[in-house]
Amino acid sequence: MPDSQPSQNNTQILGTFASILGLLGIFLYFTAWIYRWAYFGYFQLEITQLSFPLRSFFFVPIQVFVGNGWAFTKTIVALFLVATAIKITLWFVEPLTVAFILPLSKPFNVVTRRKKWSKIKRLLRVIAKNFHQSPPSKFIRELATLVPVSLRKDLIIVIWLLIVLFWLARTQGWDDARRDAVNETSTLPVFTYIFSQEQLVLGRNLDDVFTDPSLKYSRFIGDFTLFDYLRGREDNDPNLKEPRIWRLLIENNKIIYCFFGLDKNADKKQVPAVLAIKTDKKGQVMILAPSIPK
Structure with missing residues (x-):
């Protein structure tokens, strides 16, 4: 004992x-x-x-x-x-x-269990009967006592x-x-993705960065402005007034999420457009942005 x-x-x-x-x-x-x-x-x-x-x-x-x-x-x-x-x-x-009245210090026995179950049933009755009929203050007081x-x-x-x-x-x-x-404070890595010429409609040719990929067999759904906003800006250019540096946000579920960073003087409400590239399927690219770039 x-x-x-x-x-x-x-x-x-x-x-x-x-x-x-x-x-x-x-x-x-x-x-x-x-x-x-x-x-x-x-x-x-x-x-x-x-x-x-x-x-x-x-x-x-x-x-x-x-x-x-x-x-x-x-x-x-x-x-x-x-x-x-x-x-x-x-x-x-x-x-x-x-x-x-019921303190938790009481030993847990059959009587206590019945009392607790009776209080639960009373609680359900209060919610069912008095929620729409009683004034809010009275309902809260009755609910609180249970x-x-x-x-x-x-x-x-x-x-x-x-x-x-x-x-x-x-x-x-x-x-x-x-x-x-923001480029000046970002902790994300600088990003480079190399792929075959037929894989994406965005990207620069390694032997000729000034030639855009052909769009002959490509289709799009949504706002073309987002695509046109990124087209021609796929490379890094730190010498611009607002430097363009592509960074890797995350690679998850065979999708690469990347963007080029903002300038430190960019508006606080400005959010970069994110490019989502599916690595397991050719030609599928999604562009995410809070608004249409001007």
Whole structure:
């Protein structure tokens, strides 16, 4: 009998530790997904079109939280603000927790299970009957009394953490994308793709860079201006007033996404046109841009 209590305590500690690790993994994955969604969304790419190994999502948050001095400063400020917001929210909803009776410290037995099930059924009845009939304030009060106090506090903490993680990941993803879109600050590699003459309608001939490929057997759907905007600009030219340097954004699912970078004086709203080249099929090229270039 005396050994049962330490064993039960160890089991509870391991269960709590496993729960914390699971929640931490969810937060890290959520942060990485939002960061990549914002980063590639800047270049008009949907993250659902790309495939990444699952393990990579658990390292991306390092860039979000401590990628540079400004990111680290935002993280510290955000933690302070979210702690304050959680405390104020808990203080605001505290009067709603007085009417709740069932504490989680009670042993889990058949009676407790029946009480919990009865509360769930009552919760469903309140939602079904009173949502459209009762005033919003009365509905919220009745709903709040059916949610356990500790669960209510956990929900508030989780919601605020998700909000601040969304904000940090989105802003950092957008900032990093803008940095990589500008030639002077880009961390993306300079790009060169060599292919056969019949493969693409865009590109320069290696022996004659001034001759455009024939368009006789080519077709297009969409806006021809995008194609005409890139045609004749397929090579790097750092000597221009606004240097033209092609960079590789990503190669994913046998598709190469590339673009030529922006000048440092380019408008903040300007986004480069991205060229998507399918490497497994000849002649298929897609051009992505937020608007038609002038």
